[in-house]
Amino acid sequence: MARVGEYRIVNFHGIGTPMRELEPGEADYWISRDRFVTILDRIASHPARERILITFDDGNASDLEIAAPELRQRGLYAEFFVLTGRIGKEGSLSADDIRTLFALDMRIGSHGVGHRDWTRLTTNDLVHELESSKAHLEQICGCPVNAASMPFGWYNSAVLQQIRSAGYRAAYSSGGGSAKVDGFLKPRNSIRSETADRWLDDVLSGQIPFWRKIRSAARTKLRV
Ligand SMILES: [Zn+2]
Secondary structure (H helix, E strand, O other): OOOEEEEEEEEEEEEOOOOOOOOOOOOHEEHHHHHHHHHHHHHHHOOHHHHHEEEEEOOOOHHHHHHHHHHHOOOOOOOEEEEHHOOOOOEEOHHHHHHHHHHHHOOOEEOOOOOOOOHHHHHHHHHHHHHHHHHHHHHHHOOOOOEEEEEHHOOOOHHHHHHHHOOOOOOOOOOOEEEOOOOOEOOOOOOOOOOOOHHHHHHHOOOHHHHHHHHHHHHHHHOO
C-alpha cells in the first residue's frame, strides 16, 4: 500500500487465449502471456513499485491460471473483480478458483453480476447487481467484500451513490491517472493490446500528460 497520498492502479482483463466467447470490443483488452509478463516485470522493478496497485476485471480463468503464479513469483499482489454471473462457467473463475486466489492473499472485489452498464439500469436492477454480487462473493470468501469495479468504467453520480449505499468503500473506474489513497472513486489505467511501453512508463511514474487527462475526463463526462 502507498505511503503517500497517491498511487497508480494498473488494470488487466484477460491474458492468453480466451476460453469463452468475447463481448463486442472486448478482444482489445486481452493481451498475450508474454506481454503480461513483460508488464509485470516493469512493475516489479519500478522505483515506485510500492505506489503501484494491480487489479483484474471480469473474473477470467486466466486470473488464476496465468496471472496469480506470475504475480507470486514477483512478490506482487492484486485485487480481482469478479462477475458473479459467470462463476463456474467455461473460461471464467469457479468458486474454488476464487477461494484459491483469496488463499494466495489476493483480494476479491465485485464487478457485478452480468457485466451490464450500471448507468442505464433501473435502481432495482442496479441494487441487485451490487448487493447480490457482494453477498455471493462474501459467502465464497468468508470475508467482507468492500470494493466494486464498474463495468466498462462507466458511472454517474447516481451509480456512485448506490455503490456507497450497498456498503462498498471504494468504486474503481477506468478514468486513468493517479488515485488517492482515501478517495472513494479510484481511477485506473487499463492495459489494452495496443498499450505502448512509453504510455505504461508514464502511468507507472504518475506522469500522465495533460492532454490525456483532458481526453479521459471528456470520455468520462460523455458517460454521465
Ligand atoms: Zn468488465
